[in-house]
Amino acid sequence: MDLVFFGPPGAGKGTQAQKIISEYGIPQISTGEILRAAVANQTPLGQQAGPLMAAGKLVPDELVIGIVAERLKEQDCVKGFLLDGFPRTIPQAEALEAVLKKLGRKIEHVVSLEVSDQVIHERMKGRGRADDSPQTVQKRLDEFRRLTEPLKAHYQKQGLLRPINGVGSVDEIATAIKRAISG
Ligand code: AMP
Numbered sequence: 332m333d334l335v336f337f338g339p340p341g342a343g344k345g346t347q348a349q350k351i352i353s354e355y356g357i358p359q360i361s362t363g364e365i366l367r368a369a370v371a372n373q374t375p376l377g378q379q380a381g382p383l384m385a386a387g388k389l390v391p392d393e394l395v396i397g398i399v400a401e402r403l404k405e406q407d408c409v410k411g412f413l414l415d416g417f418p419r420t421i422p423q424a425e426a427l428e429a430v431l432k433k434l435g436r437k438i439e440h441v442v443s444l445e446v447s448d449q450v451i452h453e454r455m456k457g458r459g460r461a462d463d464s465p466q467t468v469q470k471r472l473d474e475f476r477r478l479t480e481p482l483k484a485h486y487q488k489q490g491l492l493r494p495i496n497g498v499g500s501v502d503e504i505a506t507a508i509k510r511a512i513s514g
Contacts, residue, residue, distance in 0.1 A: 332355050332357055332410070332411035332413075332439060332512070333411050333412060333431070333436055333437065333438050333439050334351070334357075334411070334412070334413045334414065334438070334439065334440050334441075334442060334512065335413075335414045335417075335418070335438055335440070335441045335442070335486075336348055336413060336414065336415045336416075336442050336444070337441050337442065337443045337444070337479075337482065337483070337486075338443060338444030338445070338446065338497060339446060339448075339451055339471075339472055339475045339476075339479075340451065340455070340468065340471045340472065340475065341446065341450075341451040341454045341455050341458075341468070342444035342445075342446045342451070342497045343444055343446070343497055343501075343504065344415050344416065344444060345361065345415060346501060347442075347444065347501070347504055347505060347508060348361070348413050348415045350501070350505045350508075351413055351505070351508060351509070351512075352413055354509070355411065355413075356410060357408075357410055357411040357412055357413055358407045358408060358412055358413070359412075359413045359415055360399065360402050360403070360408075360412055360413065360414050360415065360417070361415040361416050362395050362398060362399065362414075362415075362416045362417040362419075363415075363416045364415075365398055365402075366380045366384060366390065366395075366398075367384075370384065376394065376398075379394065380394065384462055385461060385462060385467070386467070386470065387462055387466075387467040387468070387469075387470030387471040387473075387474065388470065388474060389419055389420065389474055389478060392420055392422045392423050392426070395417060395419075395423060396422075396423060396426040396427075399414070399417050399427065399430070400426070400430045403430060403431070403434065404434070414427075418482060419475075419478060419479045419482075420478050420479065420482075421481060421482065421485060424482055424485055424486075438486075438491055439491070439512070440491060440493050440511065440512045441482075441486040441491045441492050441493060442493050442495055442508055442511065442512065443483060443486075443492055443493065443494045443495065444495055444497035444504070445494055445495065445496055445497050446497035446498060447498075448472055450497075450498060451468070451472065452465070452468065455468045493508075493511040493512065495507050495508055495511060
């Protein structure tokens with residue numbers, strides 16, 4: 332089961348990813364989590380990514396593509412994987428396709444959690460992450476609409492897009508996702 336979880340910041344990707352990975356026994360690969368760990372450990376990657384993340388901007392494609400390409404080669408990905416927060420740009424999606432092709436596999440479903448900006452702002456008030464201030468959230472949403480949302484058309488064309496209403500109880504949404512990826 333090779334999955335991509337897609338949606339604006341605050342759509343619930345992380346929460347839903349947790350449910351799906353425990354059910355399907357596949358690893359979650361969150362580029363945001365990997366980058367936050369690099370910032371915390373003050374690695375060269377973290378030093379490059381930290382200021383961009385704090386400003387709500389995307390980090391350069393080459394950096395995240397390299398991280399994901401390496402991660403997908405690890406043994407725990409043989410049964411499948413759930414990418415959370417990657418790809419976020421068309422070049423990232425193309426690089427992912429190339430990496431998977433070399434491994435003889437391809438994305439099966441792109442789960443798109445659909446949530447309005449208004450709901451996102453409400454939800455973010457309850458979170459405590461360093462990049463969750465209202466201004467940074469707005470910047471992250473702007474980046475999402477500008478650079479990431481075009482991926483929907485890209486995956487729609489490939490017949491891979493599974494739009495899911497991201498408003499509802501955690502269990503309702505999880506049920507809708509499972510239905511979409513089991514078909
Ligand atoms: P997330 O936890 O997915 O919301 O990611 C937090 C931050 O990490 C984002 O606002 C970006 O600055 C950076 N980031 C995570 N994934 C990517 C990606 N695929 N491409 C570029 N930047 C990313």
